Amino acid sequence: MSALVSIDKLTVQFRGDRGWVSAVDDVSFDIGEGECVGVVGESGSGKSVTALSMLRLHPRGAARFPSGSIVYAGIDLLRAPERDLRAVRGRDIAMVFQDPMSSLNPVLTICDQICEPLRLHQGLSQAAARRRAIDLLGLVRIPDAAHRVDEYPHRLSGGMRQRAMIAIAIACRPRLLVADEPTTALDVTIQAQILELLRDLRNELGMAVLLISHDLGVIAEFARRVLVMYAGRIVEDAPVEVLFSAPLHPYTEGLMASTPTLESSTDRLYAIPGRIPDPDELIPGCRFGPRCPHVEPICRANAPELVAIGRTHRVRCTPRAPPGVLS
Numbered sequence: 001m002s003a004l005v006s007i008d009k010l011t012v013q014f015r016g017d018r019g020w021v022s023a024v025d026d027v028s029f030d031i032g033e034g035e036c037v038g039v040v041g042e043s044g045s046g047k048s049v050t051a052l053s054m055l056r057l058h059p060r061g062a063a064r065f066p067s068g069s070i071v072y073a074g075i076d077l078l079r080a081p082e083r084d085l086r087a088v089r090g091r092d093i094a095m096v097f098q099d100p101m102s103s104l105n106p107v108l109t110i111c112d113q114i115c116e117p118l119r120l121h122q123g124l125s126q127a128a129a130r131r132r133a134i135d136l137l138g139l140v141r142i143p144d145a146a147h148r149v150d151e152y153p154h155r156l157s158g159g160m161r162q163r164a165m166i167a168i169a170i171a172c173r174p175r176l177l178v179a180d181e182p183t184t185a186l187d188v189t190i191q192a193q194i195l196e197l198l199r200d201l202r203n204e205l206g207m208a209v210l211l212i213s214h215d216l217g218v219i220a221e222f223a224r225r226v227l228v229m230y231a232g233r234i235v236e237d238a239p240v241e242v243l244f245s246a247p248l249h250p251y252t253e254g255l256m257a258s259t260p261t262l263e264s265s266t267d268r269l270y271a272i273p274g275r276i277p278d279p280d281e282l283i284p285g286c287r288f289g290p291r292c293p294h295v296e297p298i299c300r301a302n303a304p305e306l307v308a309i310g311r312t313h314r315v316r317c318t319p320r321a322p323p324g325v326l327s
Helices: 047-053 082-088 110-122 126-139 158-169 188-205 216-222 240-245 250-257 297-301
Strands: 003-016 019-032 036-040 063-072 093-096 176-180 208-212 225-230 233-239 307-309 313-315
Touching (some): 019 063, 019 233, 036 216, 093 158, 110 158, 126 158, 158 188, 176 188, 188 208, 188 216, 208 216, 216 240, 225 250, 233 240, 233 250
Parallel strands (some): 036 208, 036 225, 093 176
Antiparallel strands (some): 003 019, 003 063, 225 233, 233 313, 307 313
């Protein structure tokens, strides 16, 4: 599968009390044409920071990129001029954010917000953009789209606001849709509807999707490949069926053990001991070592590399790698 976006050795730093600290460290992965990649991990693991870096959406001056690249269509998005980056945002790569109420402009109608990328990137007239906005609201299954298009965000339910955000994101038929926790704060029924909508849109538009979620069930149902992040690094990367049937990293195993099941409904839920470290916290060797049930002396002495296990599986864990992999 040809790479649509290639992220190589990405490091993202923010200014802290003791200087610059890394929120994302040495992250590398590709997203293929039409591929659906899921990203999981605890809060603070670097998932959203990685996604926002793809379009350089961090507050100006707050972040720096000391190393790495994010290449799309031959352009390194980390170093592209702002004019070139604006041409990519919303047209080729679009994003659905966690909280639609804070992401939508409260003083503009839904029509105004959908029409903006249509007029900017496709040069549509106001009348043509309005007609397209109504079509898009229908596409994301908002009832009575011709009426709802003139509503303000506060007049819509949470599920409708999320659908409106998706309509804005897909307005220009992007090649990649980045969905950052698109089902957060929605009830289970609406979550299922949003995921079904994203799946249908992906099939209809042929776009790739990068789906960020805390919910392993959402990832298992939607993604084809899964990246597990911990403390700013990818610790495991595998096809979804391989990851859920045979995880290799202790952190992945811990996440799965923490997921409630029908069999465990009467038992106390498992929790990974300890906490995710702060970005400026210096941990020798493996960053998961202080919480790992399989930690060995070599783990504290050397930081493991992300190594290939076969053709499609990568893991950052020295003791769990089969003999010969690291030789």
